[in-house]
Amino acid sequence: MDDHIRFDHTDFALHLLDQRLLPGQEATVVCRSTDDIVHAIQNMTVRGAPAIGVAAAWGCVLALHALGAQQADELEEHLERIACARPTAVNLRWAVERMRAVRRKMPPNGHAALMEAFVQEARAIQAEDVLACKTLGRHGAACLKDGDCVLTHCNAGALATAGYGTALGVIRAAVEEGKRIRVIADETRPLFQGARLTAWELHKDGIPVSVACDNACALLMSRGLVQVALVGADRIAANGDTANKIGTLGVALLARHFGIPFYVAAPLSTIDISLPDGSAIPIEERPADEVTCPDGRRVCPAGVPAYNPAFDVTPADCISGIITERGVLRPPYTASVRAALEEAAPKEEAPKEERARA
Ligand code: MRU
Numbered sequence: 001m002d003d004h005i006r007f008d009h010t011d012f013a014l015h016l017l018d019q020r021l022l023p024g025q026e027a028t029v030v031c032r033s034t035d036d037i038v039h040a041i042q043n044m045t046v047r048g049a050p051a052i053g054v055a056a057a058w059g060c061v062l063a064l065h066a067l068g069a070q071q072a073d074e075l076e077e078h079l080e081r082i083a084c085a086r087p088t089a090v091n092l093r094w095a096v097e098r099m100r101a102v103r104r105k106m107p108p109n110g111h112a113a114l115m116e117a118f119v120q121e122a123r124a125i126q127a128e129d130v131l132a133c134k135t136l137g138r139h140g141a142a143c144l145k146d147g148d149c150v151l152t153h154c155n156a157g158a159l160a161t162a163g164y165g166t167a168l169g170v171i172r173a174a175v176e177e178g179k180r181i182r183v184i185a186d187e188t189r190p191l192f193q194g195a196r197l198t199a200w201e202l203h204k205d206g207i208p209v210s211v212a213c214d215n216a217c218a219l220l221m222s223r224g225l226v227q228v229a230l231v232g233a234d235r236i237a238a239n240g241d242t243a244n245k246i247g248t249l250g251v252a253l254l255a256r257h258f259g260i261p262f263y264v265a266a267p268l269s270t271i272d273i274s275l276p277d278g279s280a281i282p283i284e285e286r287p288a289d290e291v292t293c294p295d296g297r298r299v300c301p302a303g304v305p306a307y308n309p310a311f312d313v314t315p316a317d318c319i320s321g322i323i324t325e326r327g328v329l330r331p332p333y334t335a336s337v338r339a340a341l342e343e344a345a346p347k348e349e350a351p352k353e354e355r356a357r358a
Helices: 034-042 049-067 072-083 090-105 111-141 167-176 193-205 214-222 248-258 333-344 352-357
Strands: 005-008 013-017 028-031 149-152 182-186 209-212 228-231 235-237 242-245 262-265 311-314 321-324 327-329
Touching: 005 049, 005 111, 013 034, 013 049, 028 034, 028 049, 034 049, 034 072, 049 072, 049 090, 049 111, 072 090, 090 111, 111 167, 111 262, 111 321, 111 327, 149 167, 149 214, 167 193, 167 228, 167 262, 182 193, 182 214, 193 209, 209 214, 214 248, 228 248, 242 248, 248 262, 248 311, 321 333, 327 333
Parallel strands: 149 182, 149 228, 182 209, 228 262, 262 321
Antiparallel strands: 005 013, 013 028, 235 242, 242 311, 321 327
């Protein structure tokens, strides 16, 4: 699936599959402005770190279009609003920074040329994400053996990316290689991304999937029913500490307790090299009623407050490998993460004299 984030050039609008309604209903939300895109990211019409990065890039295109040549001075304020729509996934700011870099390279007052360059960059970000997922999927498939049962948390699938998925991309690639893989999808409270989205995607693809309550993880692992735990990521610090959906830390600690390998799958765009470790990763707090009133039905007494942190941070020493489009990074992550980023960085052409000397 790769049409859940679709830019329509004829009416200059971004069409988003409304992930809040899945699996019951397949409906589309149409975004035409900065407000629309910020709202869609915040209310989780579109969600998942790489997917909100792609939506943000198209959001920059919509902002430029809506502002027009006359109000181009206001563009920066719109880009910043998009970058801040949700705090934890670094892909959002990463994508906006790429659009800013395009703007810096363009001559001032060239509205039409900037618009064309913005569209091209957003398209590139979207296409690169699918490619990164397919490539990391192939690298990660080697971590899964024929007959394995893989436990995953939240949804790190096609829906959470531009297509194919990160954790689910690894599973898809292993299945494409002919391995028989079964999946346990943690339901992932309070918004049920595992039960609603991961189960929907895998079931559609014919990959055997069962759903389990989040709190069944320990029992399932203790009975030997899980061979590998595999999740996505929202932000990875320079030392490998990884923020992902709330509950991931519990899965990682249990995996360590039971001697089960725990892998993170993410494109390099999810790495935030500016943070030495996970302690500075901002953790989004979402409204309490997502916990107290799931689907509008109150499950605890009125007036009782609730905690609703949307993410937690798994320390690097719980992670067996970080699966990226540059291969499976292994501890110590400070070295392997840096090396992967350096290898991926576009090489500056050496000045003429140096080239002549070489
Ligand atoms: O709050 P969400 O649904 O956006 O959280 C998503 C996750 O935590 C995913 O696991 C993560 O973004 C990786 S998606 C490839």
